[in-house]
Amino acid sequence: MKKAIPFIIVIALILCIGGGAAWKFFFSKYTPTGEKLDYASALGLEKDEYSVTLNHELLKDKKAVNMDGRVYLDVDLVTDMINTRFYHDSSENLCMYSNASQLMIFTPDQQKYTVRTWDKTGWKDSADGDEGYAVVRSKGGSLYVAADYITANTRMDYGAYTDGGNNRLNIQTSWGEEEKVSTQKKTPVRYKGGIKGQVLRETEPGETMTVLAAYDDWYNVATDDGYIGWVSRKAMGTPEKEQAKAPDFEEAVYQNIHRDHKINMTWHQVMNKDSNDSVKKVIKASPGINVLSPTWFYLSDTEGGVASTAGRDYVSVCHKKGIEVWALFSNEFPSGTDRVFDAAKTDQVLGSTSKRAKVIENIMTYAGDSGIDGINLDFELISQEGADDYVEFVRELSVACRANGLVFSVDNYVPVYTSYYNRREQGIVADYVVTMCYDETPAGSDTPGPVASENFFTTGVTDTLKLVDKSKVIAGIPFFTRVWSTSKDGKVTSFACGMDEAQSYLDKHGVKAQTQESTGLEYGSYTSDVDGAAYEIWLQNESSVKNEMNVVKENDLAGCASWKAGFESGKTIWKIIAHRLK
Numbered sequence: 001m002k003k004a005i006p007f008i009i010v011i012a013l014i015l016c017i018g019g020g021a022a023w024k025f026f027f028s029k030y031t032p033t034g035e036k037l038d039y040a041s042a043l044g045l046e047k048d049e050y051s052v053t054l055n056h057e058l059l060k061d062k063k064a065v066n067m068d069g070r071v072y073l074d075v076d077l078v079t080d081m082i083n084t085r086f087y088h089d090s091s092e093n094l095c096m097y098s099n100a101s102q103l104m105i106f107t108p109d110q111q112k113y114t115v116r117t118w119d120k121t122g123w124k125d126s127a128d129g130d131e132g133y134a135v136v137r138s139k140g141g142s143l144y145v146a147a148d149y150i151t152a153n154t155r156m157d158y159g160a161y162t163d164g165g166n167n168r169l170n171i172q173t174s175w176g177e178e179e180k181v182s183t184q185k186k187t188p189v190r191y192k193g194g195i196k197g198q199v200l201r202e203t204e205p206g207e208t209m210t211v212l213a214a215y216d217d218w219y220n221v222a223t224d225d226g227y228i229g230w231v232s233r234k235a236m237g238t239p240e241k242e243q244a245k246a247p248d249f250e251e252a253v254y255q256n257i258h259r260d261h262k263i264n265m266t267w268h269q270v271m272n273k274d275s276n277d278s279v280k281k282v283i284k285a286s287p288g289i290n291v292l293s294p295t296w297f298y299l300s301d302t303e304g305g306v307a308s309t310a311g312r313d314y315v316s317v318c319h320k321k322g323i324e325v326w327a328l329f330s331n332e333f334p335s336g337t338d339r340v341f342d343a344a345k346t347d348q349v350l351g352s353t354s355k356r357a358k359v360i361e362n363i364m365t366y367a368g369d370s371g372i373d374g375i376n377l378d379f380e381l382i383s384q385e386g387a388d389d390y391v392e393f394v395r396e397l398s399v400a401c402r403a404n405g406l407v408f409s410v411d412n413y414v415p416v417y418t419s420y421y422n423r424r425e426q427g428i429v430a431d432y433v434v435t436m437c438y439d440e441t442p443a444g445s446d447t448p449g450p451v452a453s454e455n456f457f458t459t460g461v462t463d464t465l466k467l468v469d470k471s472k473v474i475a476g477i478p479f480f481t482r483v484w485s486t487s488k489d490g491k492v493t494s495f496a497c498g499m500d501e502a503q504s505y506l507d508k509h510g511v512k513a514q515t516q517e518s519t520g521l522e523y524g525s526y527t528s529d530v531d532g533a534a535y536e537i538w539l540q541n542e543s544s545v546k547n548e549m550n551v552v553k554e555n556d557l558a559g560c561a562s563w564k565a566g567f568e569s570g571k572t573i574w575k576i577i578a579h580r581l582k
Helices: 004-030 039-043 075-082 147-152 273-285 312-320 343-350 353-370 387-404 423-429 454-465 499-508 542-554 571-580
Strands: 049-054 057-067 070-074 086-089 094-098 103-106 112-119 122-130 136-139 142-146 157-161 168-172 177-182 188-190 199-202 208-215 218-222 228-232 240-243 263-268 291-294 297-299 306-308 324-330 332-335 338-341 374-378 407-413 432-436 473-478 481-486 492-497 522-527 534-538 559-563
Touching: 049 075, 057 075, 057 136, 057 142, 070 075, 070 147, 075 086, 075 142, 086 387, 094 387, 112 387, 122 353, 142 147, 147 157, 263 273, 273 291, 273 312, 297 343, 297 353, 306 353, 312 324, 312 353, 324 353, 324 407, 343 353, 343 387, 353 387, 374 387, 387 407, 387 423, 407 423, 423 432, 432 454, 432 559, 454 473, 454 542, 473 542, 481 499, 499 522, 499 534, 542 559, 542 571
Parallel strands: 049 168, 263 291, 263 559, 291 324, 297 324, 297 332, 324 374, 374 407, 407 432, 432 473, 473 559
Antiparallel strands: 049 057, 057 070, 070 142, 086 094, 094 103, 103 112, 112 122, 136 142, 157 168, 177 208, 177 240, 188 199, 188 228, 208 218, 218 228, 297 306, 332 338, 481 492, 481 534, 522 534
């Protein structure tokens, strides 16, 4: 027995040591940590910087900053995610905010700012703008906008919190239904889910927070003071739906010009002043139109110059017939004896606040001299990088048009091609938004196809109506057809022509077009006896116009616009359009 005692002692010691290790392991694994998170380090915050939570989402790559006791937000955050009417001109190092009648222009770190308005003679600047603080500040090569100024011009709530050096800015601009939950006892809000997640802070009993998601025993929550974290479901009550209450805010009012009749507009291609003499012929051939849009104005250089082929007599002829003139203004540039759209040159003009101002002064001078009723803006091939500059130009031009009593309409290709054109904003600041529901298969395509299939046209309209009120939407319908040729070696080319000309090619080759189920258009093809090339034609004709105008009528749109005068096949087309605009 005595010999066994040492053995028993050894076994007991092993059990004690093992049990202690097991207990330590158990304690380590299953005991919640109380370790506090170094919030500033975790989020990479420097002194006086704030993390930003927007609509219960922590924006890890965005910061706010405290300058002289006032909170400022990164300008890109403001323009991209909070209020798109704030605009940053990086080329001239300034920021802007516009409303229906004024442009506020802020120079960084200056308390006073410029208020720009339009009078009969041009832009008028006043340097008396003053909020009692610098609206825009600079720091570390970046610009920041005062949160107080943003709130004064946006339906927005924000709160700044600095407890324990954990600087946070909590912003809300969305006011839908939310799922709320309250704590039943004190419990930690953890940076990550699980009992080993570092602690952001302790909650108080009865504190309410927003549930973002639920996983196993944890809720992902947003606290009212700007933390996004995790809480144990065991410490919480039952979540309940609740409607977020938006703050009182008076939205800017944009007084628009609206005609009390449907718009029947056609574009008239005028490449030189002599072409204006054809206006009487166009009017005679287009019964029922109430708006003509001659292609008069275009950019002449990259410094803000504008060229014109306008003629006052043209306007006089139209007015005598009860027809308005909404002159087209394009971002075409002179190229030899022609004009061409140029995205790069357009960006050079629109990216400069001073150049935009010059363009608008020039176009308003031409508008006054010619006596037109409106401007039809037709800027195409805008790059995604230049979209913010373009939309700011639309806002600024709207201010001048509004002050001059000019109808302001803006042309767009279908949303699927140009979603970044911000049609929602266009639908607020412009009087009419034109959706050009064509060029489904553009001229340079490697594959032949229709100008505007039934589905393409309809989708272009319905997608626009998701963003713009129907009372402002004008559908652009094509009078042109593309004739496609595929050579023996597979090279694809095309050219555009009018309805009658396109039909004549099929007639010449004895081809009777058949309605194609996939496109809803009459289609014909043939092989050339001359070069052996295969030709394909999807006709724009009476049948297609009927279908397109049915879409206009069924959606109760503001009207239609047709490209272009002279490409239609006789007055029957105009009867179809007039009948469906009643």
